[in-house]
Amino acid sequence: MKVLVLGGGVIGVSTAYYLAKAGHEVQLVERQPGVALETSHANAGEISPGYSAPWAAPGIPLKALHWMLMEHSPLHVYPRLDWAMWRWLGAFLGNCTLPRYQRNKARMVRLAEYSRDCLRELRAETGIHYDERSLGTLQLFRTQQQLDDIHNDAAILQAQGVPFNILDRDGVIRHEPALAQVQHKYVGGLHLPDDETGDCFRFTQTLAGMAEQMGVIFHCNTTVQGLVASGQTLSGVQTSKGLMQAEAYVLALGSHSPLLLKPLGIHLPIYPVKGYSLTVPITQPEHAPESTVMDETHKVAITRLGNRIRLGGTAELNGFDLSLPAKRLATLQYVLSDLFPNGSDPSKASFWAGLRPMTPDGTPILGKTPYSGLFLNTGHGTLGWTMAAGSGRILAAMLSGQAADIALEGLGMERYG
Known part of the structure; x- marks a missing residue:
């Protein structure tokens, strides 16, 4: 055909x-x-079936109000005369219930787990290389409340047969030794051992x-x-x-x-949700992440790609705008310096933005x-x-x-x- x-x-x-x-x-x-x-081109590099979850979740509307008041906010919404955006937001809010979250997450995990298996098979068949690593994803919790709130996700992961481990500070350090120097900044984490990383480009x-x-x-x-x-x-x-x-x-x-x-x-209820990334060369490997660390507070992923660190995050609703505001750069720089202050050379960083095609569910x-x-x-x-x-x-x-x-x-x- x-x-x-x-x-x-x-x-x-x-x-x-x-x-x-x-x-x-x-x-x-x-x-x-x-x-x-x-x-x-320059996304965060995560291949994360275990972290596959809809943004529309119980409590998100209230969290969104809190996020938008943060200095380094993970969310930015620009009010505009754009019916597609407001219709998408309405549908998004309609999915912020526990039953819909559980349904949508189960669908996403089903596809993501299958896709990860397809990628492994493709890699075995072709020998393709792309700075791949298979060391999992660490979801890092800075507060006890974040750690306490993972039970719904854990139940869905368990039902889907997705391996995970809930970690205290010592457990976090075993998986990401470079975080030992900032251990006072977090309380624990969720490790997803079957997740991978790699350079999508x-x-x-x-x-x-x-x-x-x-x-x-x-x-x-x-x-x-x-x-x-x-x-x-x-x-x-x-x-x-x-x-x-x-x-x-x-x-x-x-x-x-x-x-x-x-x-x-x-x-189709698809709307562009803008995200940003920062890529910096590694100078001290022992002070760089081993795989992917997801900062749950700022919704920023920090990933090791070969001899580089890639940070990706922010959700910005602003149509098809691709500008690079200094404030968004500052958020990524802050997360890097806060969690991995000694592993890279920020003076040689490259800053990028892309539009993610998001559905409300x-x-x-x-x-x-x-x-x-x-x-x-x-x-x-x-x-x-x-x-x-x-x-x-x-x-x-x-x-x-x-x-x-x-x-x-x-x-x-x-x-x-």
Whole structure:
């Protein structure tokens, strides 16, 4: 089957790879000069099935008010005349109940666990390298209240069969020795031993090269301008280089997906939630993180990627703005200096921002649309890197007429009516 994949981030490239592996004739369209140059470029590096959870959770509305009053706040909302943003926020608040949180987290963990297994299988088959580490994620709690509040998450992890360990200070230090020098700043943590880390940009670029060797054709510097429908069938894609046609189309354009679907009468509740990252070279390895530490107070992940430390965090609702405010940089610099003050050279840091395609319930949108031949692989939010391999493999199975390896209940657009 001839398949056109729209989008060259980690989701689109993973989809193209698995489609080619399944024997399809695949082409990919990307507006940038190469792949993984937008949201997949400099993310936090976490591959975190155990930490997969919706942002919409019980108590979040009150916590959000508290966060926005913090000096180094993890949340920023810019009021604007943007109906899509307010509609998304309304749906988000509607998911901040315990039953919906438990349902949504279970869906996310199901896909994330499967995707992690797919990534391990891909690594074994191809030998792909991307500064990978398999030492888990440490969720770091600065207050006793944070430590006491993890019981709901622990119950869901246990029900899903996800290994975890609740740690005191000594346990934290055993997993992250560099935190010994700041042990007065936290009370404990949650360790997720099956989580991994890796450079998403390096992975995506390398996988794209492998896909190209398998016959995938990449059309970079090519902008998708619109979807062309004939009745209830997608008949083509209008691009800056003309009309492109195939037998099936996979939309993997992240935050831009709803803009293309709206003229077809499809309204996806995906909104761009801006995040920032800071990358610094390691100068003293013994004072750097071993894997990923998630600062629960500031919602900042600190990850070791080869000879670099990558910090990623902040949730900012401000449309498609990609500016780099000094205040956001200051938050990442503060977390680095507060937890790992001696491991790196901040004077050589690089600062970046990207737009995460968030759904109000946290779960991505995979599968069919009302238009024959049009499929979705989008809305992964902060977990695109975590869920990429599994999502791509699921789409390849769908287009091949095969059953997916996991239950797909709750992963499609039909959950929004």
